[in-house]
Amino acid sequence: MQIDRRTLVKAGSAALTVGMSGNWSHAAASESGQYAAALSTELAAIDNISVSGPYRAEWPSLQTHPMPDWFRDAKFGIFIHWGVYSVPAFANEWYSRNMYVPESEAFKHHVATYGPQSKFGYKDFIPKFKAEKFNAAGWVDLFARAGARYIVPVAEHCDGFAMYASRLTPWNVANMGPKRDTLGELETQIRARGLKFGLSSHRAEHTWWYNEGTRYDSDVRDPRYRGIYGPAQPMTLPADRERIKGEPNSDHLERWLPPTKGFLDDWLGRSGELMTRYKPDLMYFDWWINQTAFEPYLRRFASAFYNQAAALKTGTVISYKMEAFAPNAGLLTIERGKLDTLRLGAWQTETSVSIKSWGYAENDVYRTATSLLCDLVDIVSKNGNLLLNVGPKADGTIPAEASSVLIEMGEWLKTNGEAIYGSRPWVLYGEGETTTGAAEKKEVANQAFSSSDIRFTTKGETLYAIGLAYAGGNRMLIKTLYAGTPYLKGRIAAVELLGTSKPTVWRQTPNGLSVELPERVALPYVLRIRTA
Template sequence: MKPLLSLLLIGLVLASCGTQPQEQKEEEGKKTDTKYQENWESLSAHNEAPEWFSDAKFGIYFHWGVYSVPAYSSEWYPYHMYRDGKVKDYHIKTYGPLSEFNYHDFVPMFKGSKFDAEDWAQLFMDAGAKFAGPCSQHHDGFAMWDSEVNPWNSVDKGPHKDITGLMAKAIKDRNMKFISTFHHARNLQRHGGDPDKFDTYHSHFAHVPGTATASTDKEIAKMYGNIPAGEFNEYWFAQLKEVIDQYSPDIIWFDVWLRMIPLEYRQKFAAYYLNEAKKKNQDVIIAYKQAALPKSVGVLDIEQGGKKDLSESVWLTDITLSNKSWSYIEGQTYKTPKMVVRNMIDVWSKNGVVLLNVSPTADGVINQEQRSTLKRIGEWMKKYAEAVYETRPYLIKGFGNSKVEEGKHGGQSATQKYTAKDARFLQSKDGKFLYLFVLGEPKPGSVISTKELGVHKYYPEAGIKKITLMGSDTECKWGFGDINFELTVPDAEMDDIANVFRMELN
């Protein structure tokens, strides 16, 4: 009887193992030691949004490069200077005809003499960022790192400094995560030899005979993307591999044109990055736009905006501190701390993370206007850190009457105008606290009233023990009307950006 009983017990154990919940199998799949293969099924075993990313909430990067030298119009200066319009007219008037002065002639003028990686990293950290890094290569083909495959790099030319390497060290030394962004998928000239397509939108540099964009010199042709598509695809991957091998970024972020890179190269990149990260015990992120990657492989980024409602999956938005351009230009103006922080709170309430861009001058100066705004953002972030970092969305995003403005790249605008009549929620990971963010400066004695926290809707199941105004720890009066939850604003000093009420649950 004993052997039979043992066999029965073994059978029960095996049966229970075969019926484990799908969620458990998926989690175990993400922890597998199996090498990632170059296909979406294998790559989807990767945890596309690790917990540290949801905890971080806020990162900073910068558009800084050769395009910062003319400081005119935008970082798309090289695109427009070879096409009819105001930028081309300005270029010819200021620097001479295109046959004599091309985009690569700006490279020796890009000196970055005042660049200070330690100062920048500390500035970003003090602003409250938990991850930071450079735009490692924009559409213009200039690499901001010590490259062996790209002759147009910041060590061999221009500043003669390893910008990406110096920033990686300074950022990681401060226990921040490191992001490296890539926009170089757009660098290839995609005219296919057809003169009618020499200025196609999907080529950053128009092919203009008589200028450097049409040069057959191997080095010059590389910068302008005037090389065969097959060669370019290998070049695209080789540059990513260099940055992965040399700097081990925690996030690699891609701009829109990633989808124009053949599928096999996107998969080749993802497999290489994730396998290298596994060797280094890194939980890394691949950020993408639109439909360039499956959502099971990367984190979706929405440019200059965000989702309109609460999202089940974690997402990212990249936004500017400036009003006119991603790069520094003469006459640039900047958003106020109120505008930036209030819109960030809205993003967080919907399960989003914010990547804020700053724009240094060509000589490597982040000007005082940007520094002052970052300082004020940092003060606010420090004051309300408990309610921001390591928190999660609530059952609903919040309430209010702000009219949603459409974003240019999907979702809503990143410049929504919020007031004290708008509010958003976040909750602590342990579920013990609910945080109510009022996106303005409510008047003491006024009543914040909402049916969204009514007992019939989204009032916490555990109930509320007490409510305090963060920053003063002043306890607040609260209760219920016939329908609405009501909170009386205490007689205490209010923050002019946004105020947070901590709700301690039973």
């Protein structure tokens, strides 16, 4: 059944002028009939699309949605954390929350630098977020030069400030700060380059994000600003807070209050307007959606998202963390962590070129290109993709440290990309002594690999063996490829080192494939192996 394309864009269109009104107070935004009508229109559009296509809002139906080939072929994408939090640029992108948490370093820094939170709150950074040097074409040129095949800007972080022209809140980048739809500009440039366009929503965490600011005199308590700070819901009921005080794991997620129906409806409405307005190829949701209350809303959104794609004849991806989705109903994403084995289904690691923060922060530490390329190889060998984050400055410029790393990665991919793009995992992901762990936030930044660590990818009849470190001299031994190995369909006929025209000397022995490299090229180094 085809969807009327007018349905995809009509949601909230009548309310666009309301959403863009600079005089729209919080009372008008969140409590007036205008907001209610706009939200109702968005939700109606979602539910209409949800039942107007091949996918139903049920996990068994959603699990039939195939992972598109473009994603499996892309392997490498760019994540962008950019927002108001890049103005203070202190510690990390959680500044908007931590500045209201007494005894935190961000709280102390804020008071010392800007004054008390009752006089200068997070909202007061918005006019300083001008993005005066932002150039969408320049960004996309850099990311394309890095070798990325898809780009995922954060549409709304947990701070509640929409980085797009939202119909449901005046607290957005087109109405305040830069007063430009920066996300729309990025979309235009990304699609013009033939790259895939994704969006990230961290809205789910907003339900409790500013709760600490309600416990003392701060601007979070001012009803005029509930449009950005609300609902600032307590994490636990006061009685529960007293009862569990001092217990181990007293901040465990299950003890936190579930979001209200009003918040969940707003979450779905905002997700829906991103879907219908920008039609992203990939939709990324951050971790808080794994709360039970979100489950029916996730199914409603996913069925609409997949049905819209079916109508537009595009392949789409929904990225989730932990166990928020049923297996194979979306894309499993692991934050700053990897898998220690090959996974049959596609998956994704998200990490950042900066070590301390996802958004721009002064005095951050940056990864090396070699370490990120080794991670990319390790991930791809296990059937995954790497989504690498960059945090631009408030003025819209990319930090020089990040740019240089991306350019170096792109140069490596020009030479060795045939072993990455469009590849598929081999029967074994690799061999070696280094373990990478298999958990969220367990990555080792700039992890050192040994000369025994080799990863495999394949494309057609070609096998690629990728070394993650050099041994003494230029010799290597690939134990898996010993004479008579059952993993190869035929005998080895040729071995070539990518990046050089010099011949590679090799010999297949009972102990493995012995290779003498003609020279040292940039790590990781790639051997192209052909069989006869």
